[in-house]
Amino acid sequence: MVYSDKVRGHYRQELDGLREAGLFKQERYIRSPQAAEIEVEFPAGAEGRMVINFCANNYLGLSSHHEVIEAARTGLVAxxxxxxxxxxxxxxxxxxxxLEQKLTAFLGTEDTLLFPSCMDANAGVFEAVLNEQDVMIADRLVHASIVDGMRLCKAQQDTYKHAxxxxxxxxxxxxxxxxxxxxITDGVFSMDGDLAPLDGICDLADKYDAMVFVDDSHASGFIGKTGRGTHEHCGVVGRIDIITTTLGKALGGASGGCVSGRAELVEMCRQRARPYLFSNTVAPVIVAGALQVMDLVTRNTERRDKLEANTAFWRAGLKEAGFDLKEGESPIVPVMLYNARLAQEFSRDLYDEGIYAIGFFFPVVAKGAARIRTQLSxxxxxxxLEAGLEAFRxxxxKHxxxxxxKKEITERFGL
Amino acid sequence: MDDLKQTILEYVKHEYLDDEDEDLGYGTPLISGGIVDSFSMVSLKRFLENRYKISIPDAEASPEAFDTVDSIAALVVRFKQA
Structure with missing residues (x-):
């Protein structure tokens, strides 16, 4: 037998190690559609309870929007x-x-290619356009999928200090x-919620003859005056050579991603990007739903405006209550607790108060930078929001x- | 040896710390301490190779070997002698 007791023992030990280190992840079962209020079964087998969700990437609230569901249903049949x-x-x-043409128009680029996910887009794009004669210079806090994509590419790797x-x-x-x-940079950084200084980055790219790549997954649909993304916010539409983004967050939240940018670079992905070439097409039902999403986000700015107002209200409320926040303009609002155990306990206590918000700690964020990451919708x-603020207070x-x-919290709880 | 360690320490401070005045010693854990991550370690390896005209195989560039200025200096000395 290949899967011997010895082999099984090895993996059990590895998993026990994760548990002991406090790194073991457990899924929580949700019994309702994605929304501001969701029914959660936690721990597994417990009665379902309604909680207010502050940890979804459902920034525009389109994950269960009736027009999107109806378009998906129609697309499924057609x-x-x-x-x-x-x-x-x-x-x-x-x-x-x-859909690719609509994304191109929305992002202000030359062409777009759909991928099964943005993770796949990031895994394939670098290898498709660069080789050992080139160099990739990435912000140190880019998303894990970019790190993986860079590792698959033969170009030299380098990094620069965050922003x-x-x-x-x-x-x-x-x-x-x-x-x-x-x-290479994220547009909005997912853990801190801050924005890349794309205007300065583009100026340096011009000065030193470089191309610019932005993963705008936490921005497409709502950052910028008309929600085009971080490049719109920074006034550099048309100056970004490659944008990757996802349909799995604000833009409907189902799945799918894309590479969008200079026509030749997108075409190189169509010819060479392995996750595009060797994995299934995005399902028609997702594409049909996403087309309706594109219609909704270009119809008016009502939803991104509401998100912006919600974010401002939430930030002001938490500040007034006396929380230590990471500064930023995005709907990712990290409440800094610094100590990992405190972050875990805080998240559990919030859940008891009917608020679903997750604690993040090393290795997801730097040591001594544990936090509750809240996300607005x-x-x-x-x-x-008022119920959320009351629970946070x-x-x-209690703690x-x-x-x-930072100084007072770490003196009391340690790092 | 102290010169070597000082050079490496200065590079690490400049390359990885936001505040270069932050206290960092030869024995400070860099990778296990969360100061340098494995993704950013590439630039340190390249710096050592260029500066000291050595070649460090990827298998030798482990997080353990790169964890402190002391252990990095020992690695450099070993490859310079090789």
Missing amino acids: RGYGLSSVRFICGTQDIHRE NLEHLEEKLQLHQDKRHRLI AAHDRRH KVGQ GILGMG
Whole structure:
């Protein structure tokens, strides 16, 4: 028998190690559609209970929007459930191309290619456009999928300090001997919620003859005056060479991602990106739903405006209560607790108060930077936010941290 | 040896710390201490190879070997002698 007791014992030990280190992840079963209020079964087998959700990427509240559901239903009937093919054999329907064109227009780029997910887009894009004569220079806090994609690419890797333009400039000077230089950054950083300084990055790219890559998964649909993304917010639409983004967050929340940008670079992905070439096409039902999402986000800015107002109200409320927040403009609002155990206990206490918000700690964030990451949605109404703030105040009081900064919290709880 | 350690320490401070005045010693855990992650370690390896004209195989560039300025200096000395 290959899967011997010895082999089983090894994996059990590994898993026990994760448990002991407090790194073991457990899913919580949700019995309702994604929304501001969801029914959660936790722990497994417990009675379901309604909680207010502050940890979804459902920024625009479109995950269960009636128009999206109806369009998906219509698409399911009109174009079928699956295509049983990769894109380039017999997996491209007219609606796939239509969605790519709508994304191109929305993002202000030259062309777009759909991928099964943004994780896949990031895994495939670098290898498709760069080789060993080139260099990739990434912000140190880019998403894990970008790190994986860079590892699959033969170009030289380098990094710069988070959002630090001086350090980036040093790296660009260092790599002037390379054929192509690609600066790589997230638009909005998912753990801190801060925005990349894309205007400064584009200026440096011009100065040192580099291309710019932005993963705008936590921005597409709502950052910028009309929700186009971080490039709109920073005034650099048309200056980003490659944008990757997801349909799995604000833009409907189902699945799917894309590479969008310069026509030749997108075409290189169509010819060479392995996750595009060797995995199934995005299902017609998802494409049909996403087309309706694109219609909703271009119809008006009502939802992103509400999200912006919700974020401002939430930030002000938490600050007034005396919490230590990471500054930022995005609907990702990290409440800093610094100590990992405190973050876990805080999250559990919030859940007891009917608030679903998750604690993050090392290795997901740096050591001594544990936090509760809260995420706002246009689906939240004022009553959700008020209930959330009340719960935060109550739990903050219980742990005695209101009004405390990093120094006081770490002196009391340790790092 | 102290010169070597000082050079490495200065590089690490400049390359990885946001506040270069932050206290960092030869024995401070860099990777297990969360100061340098494995993704960013690439630039340190390249710096050592260029500066000291050595080649460190990927298998030798482990998080353990790169965890402190002391252990990095020992690695450099070993490859310079090889």
